[in-house]
Amino acid sequence: MSEEIEETKNIEETTTDERKEMEDKVISPEKAEEAKLKARYPHLGSKPGGSDLLRKRLQKGQKYFDSGDYNMAKAKMKNKQLPTATAEKTEITGDHIPTPQDLPQRKPSLVASKLAG
Amino acid sequence: MGEDADTKNINNSFLPDYVTEADVISTVEFSHRGDLLATGDKGGRVSHEPDFDYLKSLEIEEKINKIRWIPQHNAARFLLSTNDKTIKLWKVPVLKPTDLMVEVSPRRIFANGHTYHVNSISVNSDCETYLSADDLRINLWHLDITDRCFNIVDIKPANMEDLTEVITAAEFHPQHCNLFIYSSSKGTLRLCDMRASALCDQHSKLFEEPEDPGNRSFFSEIVSSISDVRFSHSGRYLLTRDYLTVKVWDLNMERGPIETYQVHDYLRSKLCSLYENDCIFDKFECSWNGTDSVIMTGAYNNFFRMFDRETGRGVTLEAARETGKAHAVLRTRRVRAGGKRRKDQVTVDSLDFTKKILHMAWHPTDNIIAIAATNNLYIFQDKVSYDIQ
Numbered sequence: 001m002s003e004e005i006e007e008t009k010n011i012e013e014t015t016t017d018e019r020k021e022m023e024d025k026v027i028s029p030e031k032a033e034e035a036k037l038k039a040r041y042p043h044l045g046s047k048p049g050g051s052d053l054l055r056k057r058l059q060k061g062q063k064y065f066d067s068g069d070y071n072m073a074k075a076k077m078k079n080k081q082l083p084t085a086t087a088e089k090t091e092i093t094g095d096h097i098p099t100p101q102d103l104p105q106r107k108p109s110l111v112a113s114k115l116a117g
Numbered sequence: 118m119g120e121d122a123d124t125k126n127i128n129n130s131f132l133p134d135y136v137t138e139a140d141v142i143s144t145v146e147f148s149h150r151g152d153l154l155a156t157g158d159k160g161g162r163v164s165h166e167p168d169f170d171y172l173k174s175l176e177i178e179e180k181i182n183k184i185r186w187i188p189q190h191n192a193a194r195f196l197l198s199t200n201d202k203t204i205k206l207w208k209v210p211v212l213k214p215t216d217l218m219v220e221v222s223p224r225r226i227f228a229n230g231h232t233y234h235v236n237s238i239s240v241n242s243d244c245e246t247y248l249s250a251d252d253l254r255i256n257l258w259h260l261d262i263t264d265r266c267f268n269i270v271d272i273k274p275a276n277m278e279d280l281t282e283v284i285t286a287a288e289f290h291p292q293h294c295n296l297f298i299y300s301s302s303k304g305t306l307r308l309c310d311m312r313a314s315a316l317c318d319q320h321s322k323l324f325e326e327p328e329d330p331g332n333r334s335f336f337s338e339i340v341s342s343i344s345d346v347r348f349s350h351s352g353r354y355l356l357t358r359d360y361l362t363v364k365v366w367d368l369n370m371e372r373g374p375i376e377t378y379q380v381h382d383y384l385r386s387k388l389c390s391l392y393e394n395d396c397i398f399d400k401f402e403c404s405w406n407g408t409d410s411v412i413m414t415g416a417y418n419n420f421f422r423m424f425d426r427e428t429g430r431g432v433t434l435e436a437a438r439e440t441g442k443a444h445a446v447l448r449t450r451r452v453r454a455g456g457k458r459r460k461d462q463v464t465v466d467s468l469d470f471t472k473k474i475l476h477m478a479w480h481p482t483d484n485i486i487a488i489a490a491t492n493n494l495y496i497f498q499d500k501v502s503y504d505i506q
Contacts, residue, residue, distance in 0.1 A: 029386035030334040034390040037335060044335075054280050054302070058233055058252050 141311060142489035144476050144498065146184040148194070151480045152485055153209065156198055156223075156494055157181025183237060187260065188244050196221070197247060201234040204249055206260065230256050230266045237287045243294040250287035257311075269317045270299065270309065285400075286346045296321075298348065304341030304359060306366065324355070324366055326373040336388045336397070344400035349409040350481075356412055358403040361385065362412050363424065378424045378431055381416050383454040383465045396470050404479040404486075415474025416465065418449060419490050434472055434497075436490040447497065 038044055139160030146155050159180040169462060180200055187195040187206075194209035206225040227445035233251035240247045247438035248269070249256050255270035274280055274315035282303040295312045306324035328337065340360040347356045355366040357374075361382060380401075391397040396417075403414040415421045416433075424431045435452045453462040476489040484499030 028332060028334065030332070030336055030388060033388040034335040034385060037392060040389075054283055055277060055282065 119172065132370070133206060133271045133354055140492035142492060142494055143180045144182060144184050144198075145478045145487045145489050145494065146186060146196075146488065147195075147480050148186045149188050151485070153186075153194070153212075154478070155186070155198075155209075156487075156489065157184050157185045157198055157363070158492075159262060161200065161291045165356055182235060185238050185240050185247070187240055188242075190244065193400075195224070197238050197240065199235045199238050199249060204230070204235065204238060225260075225261050227258055227266070227490050230258070231474075236285060239288045239297070241289045241294050242292055246294075248287055248289060248297060248301060250284050250391050252283040255284065255287055255317075267315070269311065269315070271316070271318060285343050288346060288348055291348050291350065292352045298346055298355060299344035300346040300357060302342040303338060304343055306355060306357065310370070322368075324371045326364075332397055339392070339397055340388070345402040347403060347405060349405050350407065351409055354409065356403050356405055358401050358414050360397060360399075360401075363403050363412055363422075365412070367424065376426065376429075378412070378422075378429075380414055380422050381452070383452055386454070387465065391470075394470065396473075399473055399475065401473075401475055402477055404477055406479050406484065407482045413477060413479060413486065415477055415488070417470050417473055418454075419466040419472040419474060421477065421488060433465060436488045436493075436495045436497075 139158065141159040143154050143159050144157040147153070157180075161181065175382065181198050182200060184196055184198045184396050187197065192211065193331070194211075196207050196209060198205050198207060204227040205223050206227070208224045209221050209222040210219050212219060224419055227249075230249060231251040231254065233252050233253055235249055235252040236431045238247060244260075246257055246259050249258065249266075250270075253273040254268055256266040257269045258266040260403060270284070272282070272284065282301045282305075285300045285302055287297060287299040292300070295310055296308060297317075298308050298313070300306050304326065307320035308322040308324070310321045311317060313319070313321060318436075328341075343357045343359050345356075345358045348354070349356065353368055354375075355368065356461060357364050357366065360385060362380055363378045365376040388397065389390065401415050403412060405412055410426055411423055413423045419436045420433050422431055422433055433452065434447050435450050448461070451462045453459070454466070472491065474488055474490055478487045480486065486497050488495040488497065
C-alpha cells in the first residue's frame with residue numbers, strides 16, 4: 001500500500017518538473033538552448049564572453065616557426081642597431097627574432113577550444 | 118576581376134575548394150555619387166597579393182575586409198581598401214563609355230599600423246584623414262602619409278587575461294570631422310571627440326541598452342556583439358547590427374535604441390547548433406537607403422531583410438536569380454518557425470546556413486542595392502527607378 005502512495009507522489013513531481021520545463025521553453029527558447037549546450041558540454045565555462053574566447057579570436061590564423069626567417073632576422077640584427085620597440089610591438093611584427101618558444105601553441109579545433117576552461 | 122560576376126555560378130561539388138574560396142566576395146561599396154561599384158574578394162582581387170611578414174612567418178590573409186571611396190574632388194578617383202593587416206590607396210582610372218569594369222592601380226600602401234586584424238576603415242569628411250580599426254586599437258592616418266599614423270584609441274589591457282571586449286567596427290561622422298563611433302563585442306557604442314583629447318580612450322558618449330537580467334543566458338553576450346555600425350546620411354542616427362537584430366539609435370539618446378527590428382528571431386531556438394558550427398559569430402553588415410527611411414541587412418539562405426522605418430514593417434527577399442527572366446520582380450519570402458509548411462514558405466530547419474548575405478551596399482541616392490552572395494554579386498533595382506530609365 002505504501003508503495004502505491006509513493007508512486008502517486010512521484011508522478012505528481014514529474015508533472016510539475018515537466019510543466020516547469022515547458023514553461024521555460026515557452027518563456028525563453030534561449031534558456032532551453034543553453035540547457036542543451038550545457039548537457040552536451042558539461043565542462044563549459046559560465047563566462048562565455050570571457051577572455052579565453054576573445055583571445056582565441058585575436059589569434060585567428062596559424063603561425064609557424066621558419067628557420068630561414070630566423071636566420072635572416074639574426075643576420076639583420078648583426079648589421080644594425082634596432083631602435084627600442086615597445087614590448088607588445090615585437091610580439092607580432094617588427095624586427096623581433098622568432099623563436100619556437102615565442103609562438104603560441106597550434107590552435108586546436110574551435111569547438112574544443114571553446115570548451116577549454 | 119575576371120568574369121562577369123552575375124553569370125558566375127560555381128558549384129561547390131565540382132570545383133576544388135580553393136577556387137571557390139578565392140571568389141567569395143568579401144566587401145561591396147558604392148562611390149559617393151553612386152556611379153561606381155567596387156568589390157573585393159577573398160582572393161585579394163581589387164587589390165592585395167598575399168604577403169608574408171618575413172620575420173614572423175605569419176601569413177596575412179588576402180581577403181579584402183573593407184573598401185571605402187574617397188570623396189571626389191577632381192577628375193581623379195581614389196579608393197581605400199584593407200585586408201587583415203594592410204591598407205592601400207588605389208587610383209581608379211576614368212571610365213570610357215564602353216567599360217564595364219576597370220582595373221585599379223595601387224598608389225600608396227599604409228603598412229604596419231596594426232598588430233591585430235583590421236575590421237574597419239573610414240574616410241573623414243575632411244577628405245584628408247581616415248581611421249582604421251583592429252580588435253584593440255584605432256589609428257588615424259593622413260591619406261598622403263604612409264609611414265606613420267596616430268593611435269587614437271587603445272583598449273588593450275596591461276594583462277591580456279583582463280580582456281573583456283574587442284572593437285568590432287568604427288566609422289567617422291559624415292559631417293563632423295572630429296567625431297567617430299566605435300562598436301564593441303559587448304554591444305556598446307562609444308562616440309569619441311578628437312578635439313577633446315589626443316587619445317580618445319575616454320568616450321564622449323556611451324550608448325548601451327540595459328540588459329534584462331531575467332533574460333540573460335549563455336548566449337546573451339555573444340548575440341549582442343555588434344558586427345556593423347553606420348551613421349545615417351543625416352548624421353543624426355546610428356544603425357547597428359547584432360546577431361539577431363538591427364537597431365536604430367539617436368545620437369542624442371544614450372540609454373537605448375529608438376527602434377529595434379528582428380532580423381531572424383526564429384534562430385533563438387537554434388542557438389546551440391549555431392554556436393557549435395560557429396555561425397553565431399558571423400558578422401553581418403547593415404545599410405541605410407539614401408533618405409534614411411529604409412534599412413537593410415543580410416541573413417541566411419541568401420535571404421536579406423529590409424525594414425521601412427516609417428511603417429515599422431519588414432520584408433524578406435532572396436538574392437537569387439528568378440528562373441528564366443532577367444528582370445523579374447523579386448517575390449517576398451517567409452520563414453516559418455514550425456508547424457505545417459505552406460506554399461512559398463521556408464522552414465527554419467531547411468535554411469542553408471552556408472548561404473549568408475554578409476556584405477551589401479545601398480546606392481547613395483537611388484534605390485539600387487548591391488548584394489554579395491558568396492561568389493555572386495547581385496544588383497537589384499527598385500521597379501520605379503527601372504521604369505524611369
